[in-house]
Amino acid sequence: MSSSPSLATEDSVTSKRSSIGLQMVCNADCVISNVVAKWPGSVHDSRIFRASEIYQCLSQGEFSGVLLGDRGYGCQPFLLTPFTDPQEAPQAYNHAHARTRARVEMTFGLLKARFHCLHKLRVSPVRACDITVACAVLHNVACLRKERAPRVPPAMDWDNLAIFPDDDSGQLLRDQYVLNYFS
Template sequence: MASPFLRDPVDEGAILVQLAFHTDRVLRDRQDPLCHTDEFLFERFRFSQQGLIYLQDLLGPYIANVTRRSRALTVLQTLCIALRFFASGTFLYSVGDAENIGNAAACVAVRKVYLALNQLINKFIIFPGHVPVNDIKEGFYAIAEFPNVIGTVDCTHIRLKKPSRPNKADFVNRKGFHSLNVQMICDSSCLITNVEVKWPGSVHDSRIFRDSTLCYSFEQGNYDGLLIGDRDYACRPWFMTPYPELAPGPEVRFNGALSRTRARIEMTFGLLKGRFNCLRGLRVEPDRACAITVACAVLHNVATLRRERVPVIVAHPEDNVEPIHLHERSERLQGTSLPSIISDSCPDDFG
């Protein structure tokens, strides 16, 4: 039995080993997000340390508080609050809890940032792009050898909560939920070059493009190049769409090259919503949803131009479920099961 007055050599050896592997505790400043690693920052804000510094300098004149009384938020804190909301798409009180501020302060910070980004739209979203037109055409040609393309067009739906306005039925799209129908154009590097964010979900894609300023500019012959889109759009001399009925030969190759080239806009939508999960469902009124969508498009271009890390996009396969028609006798429903009895006895009630 060990004596309580003598030190156990085993315990002393354990203490020596523990001291050998001991590391000093590092206390980080909560008010300085830049003290974290790039991995930590990307998971929460979708930008690296250098990216946050760039945005801080870019948006500082627009979002800086005019006073430092009552411990006003710094430019970096305001920016990180908004980026956390854009990246996560969660409730504002959750963002406020993560940043140790109230719900009202988080709402004001997010509003400051997306309004500031809306003022920079003409600097970061430029048609046909930030590079010469010939470089844009060469980028698209390298994909599937489709010549003279300067942009690919498509629309995506941004889900909204039910608007509290008289024309709320206009926001119900063909899939049955409230949304904004947003038109975007991108180049071969998935850089957004044009965005139209003002139409409710019930408006057709071709109507949005037909009433856009860009369509009028193409009709006036202001651009040297082609746009490409899917079958939802009308074919024009400067707008190429797939053949509706294929014949063996050149038409099949034409549709294949156009489809592979047009896939860039689908990739852009995936990257945009992968970076900023708030675009998968906004719990705000349509006017604010339009401003937030534009802000996310500007941030996407900033991240693309700065070659920020690309988020991992998980593809969800579509449900492959065969429909069951109760008025038709099916092999799976034959026998003594109740659905087959109801289907056979009362076909008119379920047809």
């Protein structure tokens, strides 16, 4: 599962007393493959994801594979989430899921450490979104050039409860992963 891309959203940019909801998809090398920066920070993670182009492409089967998301998302056939009350086999799945998901949180941390301006932008929300996307692109350039990464603070707690319900087919696929790889 360590090669699966992970999805995360975060109120990562503050601009003139408003926060911007940021959604990123990245891989285990902390390279960002998708970024959405246009929503107010008050919008829930699942809402941002459901309105995104990547959600549309995944739900219509245009991309193969799965994303890993935290409990803020409903389990879907293309978005696997942790078990809320794991038994013996799912505990190993949840552990592998959390280790892989930590890469996304590390990517947020690297992005903020690399570009301190993202902690507090004093520009309009629209401009803050543009700056955030530009920083994500420059972050990818730094990763691909193997630039030395800045020191990242410890990870924050990102494992919140789901607001959107799980999809039965998503749960079946997650159960199949547990049977195939964690039993």
